[in-house]
Amino acid sequence: MGVYRIAVFASGEGSNFQALAEAANAGKLGGAEIALLVCDKPSAPVVGRAERLGIPAFLFKPKDYDSREAYEREIVEKLEAHGVDLVVLAGYMRLLTHVIVEKYAGRLINIHPSLLPAFPGKDAIGQALAYGVKVSGVTVHFVDEGMDTGPIIAQAAIPIASGETSESFAEAVHAVERELYPEVVSWFAQGRVKLEGRQVTVSNF
Incomplete structure (x- = not known):
């Protein structure tokens, strides 16, 4: 059995990409390695992170293609060429x-910065604060063709303090994301995740 290979898709700073890469280097990704970065913004900071880590990247500009399907077909070719499992x-x-x-x-x-199904879509942190909830958090979920509607794999709750700002709560959320996402990826690498309908179970070895 070969190394479990993942591809990370990112568009911006790449803090979760960095966390995954560091977890892989520390042997905390269940034996997984990052085989490829896919990025739709060639000037994004995450690209520099990949270069410094020696991780191959497929960079593209969506406007250079006739449709989303066209560039996604090319992405699939790259994923297959790199033997991507997840x-x-x-x-x-x-x-x-x-x-x-x-x-x-x-x-x-x-990974999404709320406790789905609450606050899907853009600016989930702002949505949660505007609504006045006392607890929000982070969700890792399977992706389907809806907006943040796939089966939920793992969640972590984060209390919202009185006087919390979008900036301060975002920091709390990102800190949890950087812990939770590598853990979930390690479960996949170890073959512990099972999906039946909308129900996800994680076995313990």
Whole structure:
């Protein structure tokens, strides 16, 4: 059995990408390694992170293609060429089409800064604060063709303090993300995740 290989899709700073890479280097990713970065913004800071870590990257500009399906077909070719077992979305700011969602069904995950199904979509932190909830958090879920609607794999709750700002709560959320996402990826690498309908179970060895 070969090394479990993941591809990380990111569009921005790449803090979760960095956390995953550091976990892999420390042997805390269940034996997984990052085989490829996929980025739709060639000038994004995450690209520099990948270069410094020696991780290959596929960079593209969506406007250079006729459709989302067109560039996703090329992405799938790159994923297959790198022998990718799991696709990990980490701040990738584009909705995926059936081209990737169907090809990697059950092997495609995302992290979202709320306790889904509450506050899907953009600015989940701002939504939670505006609504006045006392607890929000982080969700790792499978990706389907909806907006943050796939089966939930893991969640972590974070209390919202009185006087919390979007900036301060975002820091708390990102700190939890950097811990939870590598842990969940390690479960996949160890073959511990089972999906039946909407129910996800994680076995203990």
